[in-house]
Amino acid sequence: MSLDGLAQVFGAGIASARPLHGGDLSEVLKVTLEDGRVMAVKRGERVDSEARMLAAMATAEAPVPEVLHQAGSLLCLQWLDEAPASAVGWQALGQGLRRLHNCRGAQYGWPEDYAFGPQPIPNGHAGDWPDFWARRRLLPFLPVLPMAQARRLEALARALPERLPARPTPALLHGDLWTGNALFGDGNAWMIDPACYHGHAEVDLAMLELFGNPTDAFWQGYGPQEPGRAERRPIYQLFPALVHFRLFGASYQGMVARLLSATGV
Template identity: 65%
Template sequence: MSWRDEIESVFGAPVAGATQVQGGDLSDLLRVTLQTGRVLAVKRGPYVGTEARMLRAMALAGAAVPDVLHNGGRLLCLEWLDETAPAGAEAWAALGTGLRRMHNSRSADYGWPEDYAFGAVAIENAMLPDWPGFWAERRLAPCLPALPADLARRVETVIARLPDLLPAQVDGALLHGDLWTGNALFSGEDAYMIDPACYHGHSEVDLAMLELFGQPPDSFWRAYGPLEQGRDARVPLYQLWPALVHVRLFGAGYHGMAAGLLDRLGA
């Protein structure tokens, strides 16, 4: 059955039009309009079932995410959300409130029941009870074989220091896992989180990622609430992994970003 036939069978209406939309690295994204006028965000790819389960977990934790309308095999249908730009203070506050609510959903162990990926970069999520061990074994160490030798040596130095740089036990928050500003969709005064890469870990991971390519305004931080003591020192450590992923995906153009973070970590 084609994706078009599946949609028409599930929603009981013919597809009137479909437009390719710029999406993530894992799935094709279409804006599909039914003859009834209903509009869907339709994803096709090998990980859409995992994404559906992540979105449902986030929704259960009280986060604002697109509604999962259908998931079958390699097809995922979500509600279509119209984006408003630029985001105002109210929308940023809504993101802060929703993120704090999601982070309050906790787990005793760190990780996720399923592995995932950023494009060609695999994400290992097998659960571990020790947070520095998780950040070393599931995040930084898997990058080493794919890095230039100079970066790899410096990352190894950071890995050896992780027991001193990170607390052994953290809050085990439900994380979005890839919360850069492009994965926050602002619609009016509302804010939705899209394209998750969920796992349980330190809530500061999402905050550090949100600061990697920009700086949320004060309204976000006021709505999110109190931050942990010593967070500033951990920001470059939590930004290092996405920087290394960018080196692996996009090459030397992100070498400087990773090197700068390692400089801040004294490696």
């Protein structure tokens, strides 16, 4: 569907459509209708999957933009007015993420696979959590790594049954929660651009720390953490680092090497 088709959906023509910053994996526009309504419109191959993920997050009472319309390659979302991050906003993000993680699945994974651009993200179920993390999140990257790093990654994958809990609660995860996917408003916070699946809640926390620095207010809002999280953090941070290495090249190879060293392999 072209943007022109939105006039029939919303009963008003398009006054303007302005590209927004970002858009590494999909095109994002700020669309203003002739009656003054404003929405965010995404164009991409997997916006139908994103709409289903946002619906699941909304059911968990997590703070996400409302899905206004989805058809074909178009996804229309509630427009969110941003403001600088504040202590209250960080606390709201922590509280919202805790609500998301309190929504539990029956098993690890997700009903459909996903992708970050050309990088497939397999979500098929696995018998236990170390197996899922090894086969679905780490080992798919072996072909793109230099041989020495690939061998270290294989060694880490073999050691995961001793490094990760066998069956942590299958929490509903955002799946791509870096600071750029957290929007702050006037005392509010929302999560956008999900890549949902069920897994260990610490995955979202680890990524948020990889590309940002959550404040004390965030941790107060989120609440208690599991013992031993610091030792597991680099294992979980390896996945987004590997994704960035695959998508954006050698500038992320140092991050992958640093995290492999941090795991002790």
